[in-house]
Amino acid sequence: MSTHIDTHPRTIDVALGTRSYPVWIGPGLLADHARWRTALRGRHALVISNTTVAPLYLDRVAEGLDGLHWSSFQLDDGETHKTFANVGRALEALAQLGATRDACVVALGGGVVGDLAGFSAACWMRGIDFIQMPTTLLAMVDSSVGGKTGVNLPAGKNLVGAFHQPRAVVADTSTLATLPDREYRAGLAEVVKGAAIGDPTFFAWLEQHAAALSARDEAPLIEAIARKVSYKAGVVARDETEQGERALLNLGHTFGHALETAGKYSLLLHGEGVAIGMLLAAQLSERLGLSEAADSARLHRLLAAVGLPTAIPVGLDPQQLLALMRLDKKNLAGTLRLILWRGIGRAEIVGGVDEKAVLAVLEAACR
Ligand SMILES: NC(=O)c1ccc[n+]([C@@H]2O[C@H](COP(=O)([O-])OP(=O)(O)OC[C@H]3O[C@@H](n4cnc5c(N)ncnc54)[C@H](O)[C@@H]3O)[C@@H](O)[C@H]2O)c1
Numbered sequence: 001m002s003t004h005i006d007t008h009p010r011t012i013d014v015a016l017g018t019r020s021y022p023v024w025i026g027p028g029l030l031a032d033h034a035r036w037r038t039a040l041r042g043r044h045a046l047v048i049s050n051t052t053v054a055p056l057y058l059d060r061v062a063e064g065l066d067g068l069h070w071s072s073f074q075l076d077d078g079e080t081h082k083t084f085a086n087v088g089r090a091l092e093a094l095a096q097l098g099a100t101r102d103a104c105v106v107a108l109g110g111g112v113v114g115d116l117a118g119f120s121a122a123c124w125m126r127g128i129d130f131i132q133m134p135t136t137l138l139a140m141v142d143s144s145v146g147g148k149t150g151v152n153l154p155a156g157k158n159l160v161g162a163f164h165q166p167r168a169v170v171a172d173t174s175t176l177a178t179l180p181d182r183e184y185r186a187g188l189a190e191v192v193k194g195a196a197i198g199d200p201t202f203f204a205w206l207e208q209h210a211a212a213l214s215a216r217d218e219a220p221l222i223e224a225i226a227r228k229v230s231y232k233a234g235v236v237a238r239d240e241t242e243q244g245e246r247a248l249l250n251l252g253h254t255f256g257h258a259l260e261t262a263g264k265y266s267l268l269l270h271g272e273g274v275a276i277g278m279l280l281a282a283q284l285s286e287r288l289g290l291s292e293a294a295d296s297a298r299l300h301r302l303l304a305a306v307g308l309p310t311a312i313p314v315g316l317d318p319q320q321l322l323a324l325m326r327l328d329k330k331n332l333a334g335t336l337r338l339i340l341w342r343g344i345g346r347a348e349i350v351g352g353v354d355e356k357a358v359l360a361v362l363e364a365a366c367r
Pocket residue numbers: 050052053056077078079082109110111112113115135136137138139142143144145146147148149157158175176177178179180183186269270271
């Protein structure tokens with residue numbers, strides 16, 4: 001008996017008035033040129049990708065750019081290349097192309113490419129169009145949606161950037177066929193995060209489908225992507241520039257970014273840092289009397305079930321992690337402001353968090 005899989009693309013709108021845009025999700029979308037060409041307005045396009053993704057997928061995009069003046073700029077692969085220096089190189093490529101204000105940047109790759117390409121588009125002539133073509137699970141469910149763009153500094157993650165929304169998101173799920181397993185699992189962390197923050201029904205669904213998602217079964221995978229994108233699109237529509245609710249999407253990130261940076265981006269992937277970071281946030285929340293151990297245990301079980309790390313790697317220093325957390329963008333008035341957890345489906349922003357409690361959690365986890 002064959003299982004019917006609906007391959008019709010899902011469309012989720014990010015509702016931002018005149019700047020609203022579609023997120024198309026489904027197999028084969030990169031080759032659906034007629035669909036995404038509608039998002040290109042001018043005569044110039046710069047495809048920003050990297051040296052891993054371009055050889056795999058640039059051809060499919062190039063066919064759709066026929067008739068335009070276009071070129072590509074390829075980053076070296078990895079988080080360490082999400083830098084100002086590479087934004088400079090991307091801007092030089094736009095200049096070389098002769099890109100006018102109606103030019104479009106096309107981001108073809110994972111979150112590193114998407115964040116850097118989006119920031120480059122935000123900078124060129126004070127802001128031109130860009131289209132996200134995410135090729136990792138993480139980029140499909142998170143980084144391509146919502147318009148946070150930027151780069152890292154040696155001092156910390158994403159310290160420089162701009163809110164700049166794409167014109168469209170083309171999430172071609174066929175590209176996940178070549179994504180390494182570790183990267184795929186890292187993407188699941190951002191799916192679990194969405195459910196942990198705001199959707200207990202989705203969390204229970206993920207618990208039921210953890211094995212199928214680990215095995216990359218197409219139907220539940222597309223369902224999980226669409227549910228996470230819908231959830232994020234709703235948050236972004238209500239609070240585009242993170243004046244309030246949007247900060248909840250940062251659950252686990254103050255810890256996670258510190259872990260990524262301390263590991264010099266070679267120890268942990270972003271999604272892995274977020275998985276461990278969410279568990280640390282849960283432990284801190286328990287310590288502060290905000291959540292129950294039973295909920296932390298459920299979160300731990302789900303993350304482990306989809307193959308994510310749940311402990312801080314050996315060798316990281318709690319004091320260094322705390323110092324990195326002090327540079328987080330959510331902090332105010334020199335005090336830590338964290339997303340704490342109230343149990344499955346509930347999170348809140350808490351300011352003035354006691355550093356001693358944070359350090360105690362870090363020390364216990366690094367032991
Ligand atoms: N802007 C946002 O809202 C937001 C949200 C979440 C994460 N991020 C950022 O996203 C970045 C992480 O993104 P990521 O997890 O996609 O990492 P990534 O961009 O480094 O991609 C992961 C790896 O997969 C490779 N790859 C990409 N697509 C592939 C494919 N289809 N087949 C084979 N290999 C492929 C890449 O070359 C890379 O080696 C971090 O910098 C993080 O800060 C941003």
